[in-house]
Amino acid sequence: MFTFADMMRQAQGGQAIDNIAAAYGLKRTDVEKLMMTLLPLYSLGLKKSLTEMSSPGSITDLLDPEKFRAAFDDARAAVSPAATEAGRIALEKMFGSGEAAGVIAEQAAAASGIGADVVSKIMPTMAATVFGGVVKQLEDGPFAPILKAWSGTMDAKGNPFDMVTNPYRDAMKAFLKGYAEGKPKPKAAGVSWPEGMETWGKLFDAGFEMNEASRKAFEKVYGIKLA
Numbered sequence: 001m002f003t004f005a006d007m008m009r010q011a012q013g014g015q016a017i018d019n020i021a022a023a024y025g026l027k028r029t030d031v032e033k034l035m036m037t038l039l040p041l042y043s044l045g046l047k048k049s050l051t052e053m054s055s056p057g058s059i060t061d062l063l064d065p066e067k068f069r070a071a072f073d074d075a076r077a078a079v080s081p082a083a084t085e086a087g088r089i090a091l092e093k094m095f096g097s098g099e100a101a102g103v104i105a106e107q108a109a110a111a112s113g114i115g116a117d118v119v120s121k122i123m124p125t126m127a128a129t130v131f132g133g134v135v136k137q138l139e140d141g142p143f144a145p146i147l148k149a150w151s152g153t154m155d156a157k158g159n160p161f162d163m164v165t166n167p168y169r170d171a172m173k174a175f176l177k178g179y180a181e182g183k184p185k186p187k188a189a190g191v192s193w194p195e196g197m198e199t200w201g202k203l204f205d206a207g208f209e210m211n212e213a214s215r216k217a218f219e220k221v222y223g224i225k226l227a
Helices: 004-014 016-023 028-051 058-062 065-073 081-095 098-112 116-140 144-153 168-181 198-204 212-222
Strands: none
Touching: 004 016, 004 028, 004 065, 004 116, 016 028, 016 116, 028 058, 028 081, 028 098, 028 116, 028 198, 028 212, 058 081, 065 081, 065 116, 081 098, 081 116, 098 116, 098 212, 116 198
């Protein structure tokens, strides 16, 4: 199972980091610095959003499959107005507002030495690209029937998991059962997965340890102190 960092390195035929650097007039090392700050925030923000979502189908509302899949595969699609707007909307949903995303851009800019205006432009592109990797993992892996079910062909009381092999099936059954009986309650400051869902949650790991800039940005946006 791939982390966000793995997905960024594999996106666009392995050229996504260089493509983003070229699109925004940066060096590859600049984009890598931003990845180290932004990807842990994307990971925590996405986990928090999904553990608090009102229904399982919310995952397809947050992760736009068509636009994000294209961004993962094609550099031009990643910087297109459609993908960047979808990325911006996803970030606002994850972090609560455009102002919160701006706070994160400022922290990432301070840590990387890149202007906040440039970081603000890169954030949706990077989000669209890495979320495209998540979509492809969902569509191509053992979660495919779940994604199809959550896209509207089955409600929360349905059971798409008979088609899914262990170790995912039992955990996902328990997770979906939680929605049928009442939204599952996340633990540990609102960013941990419900019991039994830790394996599923690995799909959303950043692949980088959270640095000081990421920690400060997250705590400022959510008002949550991280250990």
